[in-house]
Every structure is written in C-alpha cells, then in structure tokens.
Amino acid sequence: MALPPPDPQFVLRGTGAAVHTLHFSCGGPEPDIPVLFSGSENGFIHVWNLRTHRVDTALDGHGRKSVYCVETMGGKDRLLSQGRDQRICLWDLAEGRTAVTDSVSMEHVGFCRCSLLKVAQGRWLMAMAARSLEEVQILELPSKTSVCTLKPEVGAKLGMPMCLKLWQLNCGSQPVLLAGYEDGSVVLWNVSMGKALSRLVCHQEPVMSLDFDSEKAKGISGSSEKVLSIWSLNEQQNLQVCKTHELVNAGISDITIRPDKKILATGGWDHRIRIFGWKKLKPLAVLDYHTATVHCVSFSDHRNPRDRLLAAGSKDQRISVWSIYAQT
Amino acid sequence: VCFILGGLDCSISFVSHVLGKVCVHGRQKEILGVLVPRLTDLTKSDCIWQRICWRLVECVPDRWMEAVVLGFVQKAQGADVLSRLLGNLVVKNKKAQFVVTQKMLLLQYGHATAMLQNLLGYLALDGLRRTLLLRVLQELLETWGSSSTVKHSPPEQQLYISKAILICLSHLKEPEIESCRQELLTSMMEGVKCHLDSSLPQLRRLGMVVAESISSKISTEGPVLKFEYEEDDETAELKSLLVQTPPFCVVTNLPDDDRIEKADAALPLVPESNETSHTAAPVMPDEESDAELDSDDDLIPYDMSEDKELKIKAPVYIRDCIEVLTGSEDVDKWEATVKALESLVRKNPAATREVSVELAKILLHLEEKTCVEGFVELRQRAQVAVLTTDPIPVAKYLTSQFYSLNYSLRQRMDILDVLVLAAQELSCPKFHGKIEHSGAQKPCIKLLPGTDSSKDWRRIVDERIKSKTRRFDTGQSRIEQASGPNEFNSVAGHFFFPLIQHFDRPLTTFDLLGEDHLVLGRLVHTLAILMYLAVNTVTVVAMGKALLEFVWTLRFHTDSYVRQGLLSCISSLLLSVPAERILADMTEELLETQSWLGGKIGGGGNIRAFLVSDAVFVQHLFNCDGSVDV
Numbered sequence: 001m002a003l004p005p006p007d008p009q010f011v012l013r014g015t016g017a018a019v020h021t022l023h024f025s026c027g028g029p030e031p032d033i034p035v036l037f038s039g040s041e042n043g044f045i046h047v048w049n050l051r052t053h054r055v056d057t058a059l060d061g062h063g064r065k066s067v068y069c070v071e072t073m074g075g076k077d078r079l080l081s082q083g084r085d086q087r088i089c090l091w092d093l094a095e096g097r098t099a100v101t102d103s104v105s106m107e108h109v110g111f112c113r114c115s116l117l118k119v120a121q122g123r124w125l126m127a128m129a130a131r132s133l134e135e136v137q138i139l140e141l142p143s144k145t146s147v148c149t150l151k152p153e154v155g156a157k158l159g160m161p162m163c164l165k166l167w168q169l170n171c172g173s174q175p176v177l178l179a180g181y182e183d184g185s186v187v188l189w190n191v192s193m194g195k196a197l198s199r200l201v202c203h204q205e206p207v208m209s210l211d212f213d214s215e216k217a218k219g220i221s222g223s224s225e226k227v228l229s230i231w232s233l234n235e236q237q238n239l240q241v242c243k244t245h246e247l248v249n250a251g252i253s254d255i256t257i258r259p260d261k262k263i264l265a266t267g268g269w270d271h272r273i274r275i276f277g278w279k280k281l282k283p284l285a286v287l288d289y290h291t292a293t294v295h296c297v298s299f300s301d302h303r304n305p306r307d308r309l310l311a312a313g314s315k316d317q318r319i320s321v322w323s324i325y326a327q328t
Numbered sequence: 329v330c331f332i333l334g335g336l337d338c339s340i341s342f343v344s345h346v347l348g349k350v351c352v353h354g355r356q357k358e359i360l361g362v363l364v365p366r367l368t369d370l371t372k373s374d375c376i377w378q379r380i381c382w383r384l385v386e387c388v389p390d391r392w393m394e395a396v397v398l399g400f401v402q403k404a405q406g407a408d409v410l411s412r413l414l415g416n417l418v419v420k421n422k423k424a425q426f427v428v429t430q431k432m433l434l435l436q437y438g439h440a441t442a443m444l445q446n447l448l449g450y451l452a453l454d455g456l457r458r459t460l461l462l463r464v465l466q467e468l469l470e471t472w473g474s475s476s477t478v479k480h481s482p483p484e485q486q487l488y489i490s491k492a493i494l495i496c497l498s499h500l501k502e503p504e505i506e507s508c509r510q511e512l513l514t515s516m517m518e519g520v521k522c523h524l525d526s527s528l529p530q531l532r533r534l535g536m537v538v539a540e541s542i543s544s545k546i547s548t549e550g551p552v553l554k555f556e557y558e559e560d561d562e563t564a565e566l567k568s569l570l571v572q573t574p575p576f577c578v579v580t581n582l583p584d585d586d587r588i589e590k591a592d593a594a595l596p597l598v599p600e601s602n603e604t605s606h607t608a609a610p611v612m613p614d615e616e617s618d619a620e621l622d623s624d625d626d627l628i629p630y631d632m633s634e635d636k637e638l639k640i641k642a643p644v645y646i647r648d649c650i651e652v653l654t655g656s657e658d659v660d661k662w663e664a665t666v667k668a669l670e671s672l673v674r675k676n677p678a679a680t681r682e683v684s685v686e687l688a689k690i691l692l693h694l695e696e697k698t699c700v701e702g703f704v705e706l707r708q709r710a711q712v713a714v715l716t717t718d719p720i721p722v723a724k725y726l727t728s729q730f731y732s733l734n735y736s737l738r739q740r741m742d743i744l745d746v747l748v749l750a751a752q753e754l755s756c757p758k759f760h761g762k763i764e765h766s767g768a769q770k771p772c773i774k775l776l777p778g779t780d781s782s783k784d785w786r787r788i789v790d791e792r793i794k795s796k797t798r799r800f801d802t803g804q805s806r807i808e809q810a811s812g813p814n815e816f817n818s819v820a821g822h823f824f825f826p827l828i829q830h831f832d833r834p835l836t837t838f839d840l841l842g843e844d845h846l847v848l849g850r851l852v853h854t855l856a857i858l859m860y861l862a863v864n865t866v867t868v869v870a871m872g873k874a875l876l877e878f879v880w881t882l883r884f885h886t887d888s889y890v891r892q893g894l895l896s897c898i899s900s901l902l903l904s905v906p907a908e909r910i911l912a913d914m915t916e917e918l919l920e921t922q923s924w925l926g927g928k929i930g931g932g933g934n935i936r937a938f939l940v941s942d943a944v945f946v947q948h949l950f951n952c953d954g955s956v957d958v
Contacts, residue, residue: 002631249638263627270638277627285630325627 019313039067107131180207222252267294348392407449473519727826852893
C-alpha cells in the first residue's frame with residue numbers, strides 16, 4: 001500500500017507577492033545559517049533564515065519590478081539577481097551589508113533566466129538573452145566583458161530563447177550552452193567557437209524550462225504542453241530524444257534535478273509539484289499543496305544528505321519546503 | 329447528304345439550304361448527330377473537306393443560321409473540332425457573329441458548361457477571332473457588374489455568365505491581359521460591390537469567386553484578392569474552369585503566407601527529426617539493458633491516485649453566473665460558466681424568472697473572451713433557455729432591443745433567431761432539448777402543436793358525461809398522442825406584434841426599408857415562421873390581419889430575398905389561420921393579395937414555386953366557400 005504524499009516540512013509566508021525564483025545556500029560550514037533566497041513579483045529579494053523560518057533581510061534593488069532569477073556566486077555573500085527592470089544586479093551581502101556592487105544592463109525584455117557557470121576562481125561565465133530576438137550573449141563576470149554572441153542561422157526561426165544552461169564536463173573543458181527556444185527546440189552551442197553543435201525539436205510549444213545532467217549526458221525539458229521530453233547527448237555532440245513522459249495536466253514552469261542526480265522535481269501550472277526518479281523517469285510523488293501555479297522549484301545544497309530540502313515557490317505567494325527522499 | 333464525291337467542283341449551297349431548313353424545324357439533333365461526327369472525321373486531316381464544311385455552313389441562309397450554329401456548337405466534341413467545322417464563320421457572317429457572341433452568351437442561359445467551353449475555346453483559337461473574344465469578355469463583365477443584373481436576373485443566369493467570364497479569362501494570354509488590365513480592374517471593383525450587396529448567399533459567393541479569379545489574373549505578383557467563403561461544389565467547379573490545359577494559366581488558390589513560411593520551416597526540421605529517429609533506435613536497447621542492471625527500487629513511490637486532471641468548477645447558482653459573466657477576471661471560470669449556463673437555467677426556472685431580463689441583457693451583449701468551442705451556439709442556447717423560461721418580459725426586452733440604436737446587424741439577426749427557436753420550443757414541448765437550428769430561412773418545420781391542457785375538472789366532467797350518456801357507436805379508437813399545453817399560445821402575440829410594429833421607422837443606425845434589407849429579409853422570414861407556429865392559438869387571426877397588411881406594404885420591394893419572405897408569410901398565413909376566419913375577416917386583403925400574386929413578381933425558381941402554391945391555395949379557398957363572389 002503506497003503511503004499518501006508527505007506534507008511540507010514548513011511553509012514560508014510573507015513575501016507579499018507571487019514567488020518567481022528560489023535559490024538555496026546551505027553549503028556553508030557550521031555555524032553558518034542555511035539560507036534561502038527568493039525573488040518575488042514586487043521586486044523584493046527575501047533572504048529566509050531556514051532555522052527560524054523568518055525573513056532576515058529584504059533586498060530592494062530592482063525598482064519594484066519582478067525579480068525572476070536569483071543565483072549565488074560562491075557562497076551566500078555574493079548574489080546575482082535578474083529583474084524585469086532589465087538589470088542584472090550583483091550584491092555584496094557579507095557582514096550584513098545590502099549593497100548592489102555592480103549591475104549589468106540587459107537589453108532583453110523577456111523572462112529568460114540567465115545561467116551562471118564558474119570557470120575559474122573568481123571568474124564566471126553568464127549566459128543571458130541578448131537584445132536581438134533570437135540571440136544569446138555570454139558575458140564574463142565580474143569583468144562584464146562579452147565573450148561571444150550566439151546567433152542562430154538565418155531562417156532557423158527559433159524565436160526567443162526561453163531557458164538557458166551553461167555547463168562544462170569538468171573543470172578545464174570547453175563550456176557548452178544548452179538553450180531552449182520558443183519554437184520548442186533545444187540547441188547545443190559551443191561557447192568558445194560561438195556556433196551551434198546540434199539542434200533538437202522536442203516540443204510543439206515553447207520550452208519553458210530545462211535541466212541537464214552532465215555526468216550522464218542526459219537532459220530533460222518541459223514546455224506548456226503535457227509532455228516532458230528527455231534527451232541525451234552522444235559522443236558526436238548530437239542531441240537525440242530518449243523518451244517522453246505524458247503528464248496529467250499541461251504546463252510545466254520549472255524543472256530541476258537534485259545535485260545527487262537521483263531525483264528531479266517539476267513545478268506545474270496545475271499547482272502541483274511532481275517528483276520523478278531520474279534514472280528511468282519513474283513517477284514518485286505528486287505534491288499537492290499550492291493553490292496557484294508553481295513558478296519555481298529548487299533543491300538545497302546541504303552537505304549532510306539528511307538535511308536536504310526541496311522548495312517550491314508559487315503564485316499564491318507561499319514557499320513550501322519539503323523534505324522528501326532525503327534518506328537515500 | 330453524306331456521300332459527297334471528292335475531286336469535283338460542285339456547289340453545295342443546295343445542301344446548306346436543306347441543312348438549314350431541317351435545323352430550323354427542330355430536327356437539329358437528328359441530322360447533326362449523324363453529320364457532325366462524319367465531318368469531324370473527314371476534316372481531321374483533309375483540308376479540302378474542311379473547306380467544303382466551311383462552305384456548307386456559310387451558305388446557310390441567314391434566317392436559318394441561328395439554328396444551324398447552335399446545333400453545331402452543341403454537337404461538336406471540343407473547341408478545336410468546332411474550329412475545324414465552322415472556320416471563320418463568325419467573322420464572315422454577321423448573323424453567326426450575333427448568335428455566337430451575343431445571343432448564346434447573354435440572352436440564353438440554359439446551355440451546359442461544356443458547350444460554353446467549346447464556344448469560347450473556338451473564339452480563342454484563331455487570331456482573327458480573338459478580337460471577338462476580347463469584346464465578348466468586355467460585354468460579359470459589363471453585364472456581370474451591373475447592379476440591375478445582380479438584383480433582377482435569376483441566379484442561374486448569373487451563374488452562367490460567371491462561368492463564361494472564367495472561361496474567357498482562362499483563354500487570355502499575357503499581352504492581352506496587359507492591354508485590358510485597367511478595364512478588368514474597374515469592372516471587377518464595380519461588380520464585386522454589387523454582388524456583395526445582395527442578400528442571397530449564392531450570389532455573394534459567385535461575386536467573390538469571380539473577383540478573386542480576375543484579381544489573380546491581372547496581378548501575377550503581389551497580394552491578390554482573397555475572400556472568405558465556404559467552399560462547395562459550385563465554387564470548386566467554377567475554380568476548375570480557370571485552369572485550362574495551356575501551361576501559362578495561374579492556379580487560383582494561393583496559400584496563405586503563414587502556410588508557406590511554415591512549409592519552409594518544416595523542411596529543415598524534417599531532416600533533424602529523421603536523424604533523431606535514426607539514432608534513437610540503437611540508443612534505446614542499450615539504455616534498457618543498463619537500467620535493468622542498476623535498480624531504482626530504493627526510491628519508493630508515494631500514493632499518486634489523487635493526481636487527476638484539474639477541472640474548474642462552474643458556479644451552481646444563477647446569480648453567481650451573472651456575477652462571473654459581468655465582472656470576473658478569471659477566464660477559466662468564465663469559460664466554465666458559459667458552458668454550464670444553459671443547463672443551469674433550465675434546471676432552476678424559478679430562480680431564472682427572477683433575473684430573466686438581466687440575464688437576457690448580459691447574454692445579448694456577451695462577447696467571446698476566450699476561445700471557447702461553439703461559443704455562438706452556447707450563447708444562443710442559453711438565450712433560448714432564458715426566453716422559454718420567462719417568455720413575456722424577455723420577449724418584450726428583446727423585441728424592444730431589436731429596434732434600438734447601436735446594435736450590430738449580427739446582433740439584431742441573433743435576436744430574430746432566438747425568438748424563432750424559442751417559439752418553436754414553446755409550441756411543442758415534447759421536442760424539448762432536441763431542437764435543431766432551422767436557420768430561419770424557410771418554414772419547413774414539422775411540428776405537432778399540443779392541444780389545450782386537460783385539467784382535472786374537465787376529466788371529471790368527461791367521465792360524468794360518459795357515464796350518463798348512452799353511446800350507440802364508439803367509433804374507432806385512435807391512439808391519442810401525448811399532448812401538453814401549447815405554451816406558445818399565451819405569448820405568441822408578445823413575440824409577433826412588437827416585431828411588426830416599428831419596421832417603417834428609420835433610426836440613425838438602422839434603416840430596415842433602406843440599406844439594411846438583409847435584416848428586413850430575415851425579419852420577414854421570422855414573421856412567417858412565427859405565424860406558422862401560431863396555428864391554433866387565439867391571436868392567430870389578429871396576427872394574420874396584421875401580417876397581410878405588412879405584406880401588402882412591402883410587396884414591391886426590390887430585394888428578391890425579401891420577396892421570397894413575403895411569399896412564405898402568405899403561405900404560413902394560409903396554413904395557420906382557419907379558412908373560415910380568413911374568408912370572414914380578411915376578404916378584401918385576400919382579394920388584393922390574389923391580384924398581386926397573379927401579377928409578375930420576378931425572381932428565381934424558389935419564388936416561382938411559392939408563388940404558384942400560394943395562388944393555387946387562395947383560389948382553392950375562394951372556390952370552397954360558395955358564398956363569396958370571385
């Protein structure tokens with residue numbers, strides 16, 4: 001007899017607006033406090049203390065325009081946030097400061113979340129949607145120099161880039177970008193050469209979110225239709241579809257694979273969070289707590305596996321935090 | 329006649345005379361049936377025979393030329409055959425020219441399409457005759473484009489002319505099109521305007537098809553004129569006429585820009601998916617075997633039986649529905665409400681009656697917010713449900729809105745449709761829920777109006793009478809059909825009279841007697857249906873009188889759709905009002921109507937059918953009743 005799905009471990013309330021993005025920073029050594037960053041539609045970034053379950057700080061740096069991406073750059077003292085005011089802000093949060101140290105002006109008016117990759121100590125690559133409709137720009141941070149601009153070929157008609165993921169196989173190898181576009185295709189780009197290696201059409205509708213497992217060279221993408229698509233990368237750097245999984249209700253807004261690559265979570269437009277096993281995409285659980293679209297899901301990076309958490313932010317202004325499959 | 333010897337110089341004028349005489353006496357088919365095939369074979373390769381044939385036809389006297397030419401055109405197997413047989417007759421002989429270019433195209437319209445092809449192909453085949461072709465095209469376009477043709481000539485003739493135009497167009501070559509491009513454009517613009525103004529959908533479609541074809545011919549690059557209409561056999565046939573075997577003809581239906589782009593985009597995608605499908609196959613078995621080795625079984629799934637499709641609940645109360653429809657921003661809920669409204673209204677008649685007028689108002693103004701399938705039908709069914717639940721106030725509201733300012737023609741016609749459907753439902757309760765949309769075009773509904781209610785007291789009285797009277801003969805027992813009260817009885821007047829009241833008062837945005845003759849046509853048809861449905865009701869006589877007067881005022885209206893409606897009004901009147909009441913109360917009006925029916929009304933086959941049936945009925949009425957002096 002299967003157990004009923006678990007309840008959330010706790011629920012964070014108080015953002016005052018729909019939650020669009022979440023990011024954990026719990027990897028620090030004791031006595032560091034595990035922290036969850038959340039970006040909301042009212043332009044605030046809340047820093048949640050996961051021990052007291054209260055907001056420690058609220059950062060206001062985007063002129064009350066919605067924040068749709070939050071990432072940390074090596075520890076919880078350096079934060080990167082992306083908002084609808086067309087700015088990417090870099091924050092210094094050490095020792096209680098709340099200052100914006102730098103900002104990058106984006107000319108892209110859209111919702112494509114940027115993707116960060118650490119290439120060397122103190123050096124990061126960031127992929128973001130560029131001004132021109134179909135282009136993706138790669139910048140180096142913190143110098144803010146442009147590495148390259150990835151332009152699809154003329155007539156490809158990919159539409160806007162919807163989601164990005166920069167990764168490299170191991171430190172020192174070439175950074176590669178996976179981009180999901182409005183026409184439902186996922187393109188693999190070689191960043192150093194600036195050209196596309198492979199393109200796969202895996203959806204009929206725009207790709208809303210994707211995630212990639214570089215160890216297994218397998219990725220998953222979700223779109224506004226009912227299908228999840230799992231694809232893999234072969235030795236010739238070609239993408240091909242492995243499998244598709246049909247969902248009960250249409251619309252996926254976010255997908256994330258747990259850092260140990262055992263399970264993955266999807267947040268859907270039908271207010272539900274679904275957990276799947278990553279190996280065979282076996283459906284494991286459906287977590288039905290929220291009363292509106294789930295906008296983002298995120299796994300924590302706790303050192304101790306038993307403390308691992310899953311957080312989901314929704315349009316109903318609540319963040320639910322779950323402890324699920326933490327024992328494995 | 330068939331055995332003319334070769335090599336002799338003989339005069340065949342005698343033969344021509346005989347041929348002409350036979351043809352004019354109506355024996356074209358027989359003689360040409362034998363002659364034409366023979367001549368076709370003989371003239372195929374032999375020049376001398378061709379010349380003999382030409383002499384033969386040329387020598388036919390003028391008074392019999394028409395019959396002969398007509399016969400040849402009908403019998404010839406193709407344009408080239410006709411060309412061989414007749415040669416340049418049309419150029420040389422005035423009478424033949426008249427017959428071919430004027431009479432057969434403009435004055436007659438009963439000939440088959442194949443014959444048209446022959447004729448116009450014949451004109452196109454020779455340089456001398458091509459000038460005639462151009463002239464013919466100009467005249468055809470002039471006729472096609474004139475508004476009086478569109479209004480007064482029968483639809484069959486208009487179809488014939490359109491076909492002729494399309495065939496001419498298909499024969500034109502580039503330089504010729506160049507030379508008359510401007511004229512083609514002007515005549516097309518004028519013609520399309522008159523056609524679109526007509527009330528008959530068939531004529532509108534004809535106009536659209538011809539205009540599209542002309543436009544595609546005269547502008548080979550750049551956007552062409554494209555109308556939206558329903559394709560059917562007729563339009564398909566017309567379009568096929570444009571495509572001829574000569575290679576330079578342009579295909580009419582140009583696909584939309586979107587589709588072209590998608591087709592282009594699809595091509596690079598197709599090789600991609602081909603690759604992926606090829607490589608996916610070998611990958612799969614490897615993965616499977618791998619997976620069997622590692623097991624995922626340490627992750628136990630939770631119970632997922634609650635995971636079902638997300639459904640938005642529609643409101644359960646009528647007042648909630650009103651709230652959602654007027655104010656709510658939630659589009660999912662709005663959609664669910666629209667879908668559930670009709671059944672809610674029918675299940676809660678008492679609640680609906682409280683808010684009926686408000687609901688009718690909301691429904692009349694309801695516009696499509698999201699893309700709901702069958703929105704128009706859902707809205708109409710909800711309106712009919714409201715109207716049948718609370719007929720009198722809602723009918724009053726709707727009929728008053730029909731004549732108000734600031735409604736679109738579509739909304740006014742919707743009001744008429746709703747009134748008709750509701751009347752249909754009210755007058756026969758046993759068909760509740762299975763009503764088909766009759767289209768409000770012709771009163772061809774077969775209904776059994778229910779008899780008056782059998783209340784308890786009546787049953788008691790009947791039984792008492794039965795027990796007290798002695799019956800000598802019970803007669804054959806008939807199976808009584810299930811009957812219910814005719815609810816239309818009490819409200820028929822409320823539906824009918826307000827509609828007929830203000831038709832002659834023009835408003836700034838709505839002028840029934842002027843431009844909006846389409847709505848007038850629909851109104852007349854609606855009144856005919858309401859009249860028909862009011863059979864056996866109390867108000868039927870008053871309705872009949874009013875209707876006859878209405879018909880009398882409009883009897884000379886120019887639009888044939890309106891005239892058709894008027895005739896159907898008379899039909900329903902004659903069927904609904906009991907004969908004695910017609911003769912007793914409406915004698916003078918009936919006499920006037922009869923004289924009108926006897927005169928010429930004009931219009932196509934439909935109108936004539938109505939006309940004949942009405943006239944016969946009226947005459948029958950008068951004949952039956954011996955007391956009236958006709």
